[in-house]
Amino acid sequence: MQRNRIRKTLFALFAAAALAAGATASAQEPLKVGFIYVSPIGDAGWTYQHDQGRQQMEKALAGKVTTKYIESVPEGADAERVIRELASNGYGLIFTTSFGYMNPTIKVAKQFPKVVFEHATGYKQAKNVGIYNARFYEARYLAGIVAGKMTKTNVAGYVAAFPIPEVLQGIDAFTLGMRSVNPKAETKVIWINSWFDPGREREAANTLIAQGADVITHHTDSPAVVQAAEEKKVYAVGYHSDMSKHGPNATLTSAVHLWGDTYTKLTQQVLDKKWKSTSIWGGFKDGMVDIAPLNKSVPKDVADLVAAKKAELKAGKLHPFQGPVKDQAGKVRVPAGQAMADDKLAVLDYYVEGVQGSLPKK
């Protein structure tokens, strides 16, 4: 009994304090926008692109917002504390920029119904939790076209992190793009089971090169693969950021993420009190992905082809997973005349024809 009363009193005190903290944030003050990053910002990569987006948004909405980021927040038990810390400190909009923040974001959002949350790359929405992601595979498709035109050995190498749909979309779209211009070309994949491990990324890249790949790309977070290509004098396709500064000769192009417009748009909606929980999955059309300027070694006819395909993607006339799409066994997964539907794409779990090796078994 006694203990229960103490507990209740403590809770009431805590709740009162939280309310008081919330009430002090009046409408005139700039909106406080928080960002949670899974890794250090660094000078390229996943988090770097999100931070570029944050800066772009802050500039676009200067005077109306203040932003803050917390970097290197591990997914798991710690994330919930940091998200809650921001929510209870008067932040009105919080971007949680890694898949592993999904459940913590949903948990905290329940306790802070007035705060708006936006979670990147997940699938759980709530009244005050929106989700956003980009169609990275569209940029992969274009990068594949460049690779298909530039490869001499007809072998591309792919250093990949984990076999989740997003990564498989990239591998498959890259391969489909490559084989759209060079049906003999194939992709070899090495899984390193880590998003960020420069040592293993480099090792995997060297293995792929030794196996005959003369274009290598990666779905991991460091520039190690591009650097390995530069050293071994083969081509590379960067990911997340424009990696050309890490491999000026090697980098044909990079599949680039762009978050700035989305951040500006969502923040503006919150400022205007017009925000509603939505699910965003944007591509070229929405300015969320792009490819970095092509290397000068890429011939003009290839550059023209890429520009034309890019225009088609932008106009919505081209879908990288346009049927017929066959898997490795030759089974038609998407019939001719159709494009893969979003709900199928979101749970993609197979290699398309042209990818060598088999997926890690379940």
Added chain:
Amino acid sequence: MRLKLEARPEPSHAMKYVSPLIAAVLTFVAGFVLFSALGRNPWNAFHAFFVQPVDDLNGVAELLLKASPLVLCAVGLAVGFRASVWNIGAEGQLTAGAIAAGWLALAFPETESVLLLPAMIVAGALGGMAWAAIPAFLRTRFNANEILTSLMLVYVAVLLLSYLVHGPLKDPQGFNFPQSKEFHEAALFPYLIDGTRLNASVFVAAAVVAVGWWFMMRSFGGYTMRVAGLAGSAARYAGFSATRTVWLGMLAGGATAGLAGVGEVAGPIGQLLPSVSPGYGFAAIIVAFVGRLHPGGIVLAGLLMSLLYLGGESAQMTLDLPSAITGLFQGMLLFFLLGADVFINYRVRIVQPMRGATAPAGV
């Protein structure tokens, strides 16, 4: 004139208490220089690191929540470390415990039985012990160095967990993302204070500290382990089994690390993820030594370590310090703490340059 570090004939009693003060002063001075050089007010920085994280009830709850796995792992490791059994693999044992407990939770998704959580606790401890038993067996049977085997098994455990959440234990409704279903109510530690995440797993930690204290300080088993660590041949002469020492040391660390794993997955995480620990098993090695392998010291060290984690976040939040700087400051503090302990067993002597045959004067 030069400085020389010389072994004391016996550990200095005074230094046991003075050395943390030396460390505190050094940290303070170095922090002052560091934060001033970065253009931050050092007082604000110290406030952000040491006061702000615990200035409300939720902060204290988070402090205890974060300290629990560190203290748990460190107490178990200390049992082995005292006997020179170097279990570096608590991270893997933690993961094995989390897998065992998580598997149980997912195997009984419907049950509301109050026995599920206790069963998970037991399964977690057994899982950690099973993982620790491998290096113990290799050491006692083949004399394989347990530092290497226990460390390498960390990667095996983490990969095993990764395999499970990508495969058999993956949430079927999870869009192929690598994580299990969220645990149901009966598989979670109950919350202790509404509005915070503090849960009943702190009682597990407290119980382990008590048992650890009794074993290390009061029991004959603990005594034989201490002797084995201080003087291996003396222990053998006295008839204390070296094999038993290794097994006890490894299993103690495995059990507590496994319990820490249960505390995480049945606590703040509430499901199985590809990674269930941000390195508690490794940080616990530091905690064990900062706590001087004493259960009481380990509790203090665990709280300090936990405060440093939280302080690093609040420093990022209020001072816009990058996480690299907060990491630097944390590392510095721990370095000073461990470094200052040198003065317990050693003293600094000023050696005068030799002149002719005159012997240097002692200090």
